[in-house]
Amino acid sequence: MIFFGTRGVKSTIKQGHFPCPQCATNRAYKHKKVTKFFTLYFIPIIPLGKAGEYVECLSCKGTFVTRVLDYNPNNQGGNAFQSVYEEAIRHSMILMMLADGIIDEQEMIMVQKIINKFGHNDISRPELEMLVAAVQRKKEPVDTYLSKITPSLNKHGKEMIIKCGIAVALADNVFDETEKVMIQDMARAMEMPPSRLREIIEETTAPQ
């Protein structure tokens, strides 16, 4: 009996340091390539071309599309991705907090925690309150900044943001109808399939 098939083989093209959007600091990365091989007895024989490339952060193990490497902080206009990413996190988390019409103390604490986890510059409570006032004043839809970072996020990155949004919604122990609508808007802005969103909601809201 002869076994043949195809298999994806990962190889590292390049490594270095990059501003990891998830760690929010400079981290070591590996730029990896997946090549499809024709296999015989599970041994790769003939390369069938590139199946995909991605960048993996060696600290958080997050994976990103290779475009994330284009944002070199040493270049002019650099760090553009990081600043839009931070803006998107701040904006969407604050909107989530405001969704049910009540600024709950537990939600405030959660939003501050998430913003400071993802951002380069920690914000204080008064700074957060100023941001909240600005978001309330501007009334921009949740996809305003999220849709700008969507092309640079992979599945993992999008799911992180959705899980943070759910964490804010659940901080006051109630997953309100308006909060559910907001999560759906966030998922839509990031082009996440509704079926995957449902799974994430089930995973995160299941009793422990």
Ligand SMILES: [Zn+2]
């Ligand atoms: Zn990382």
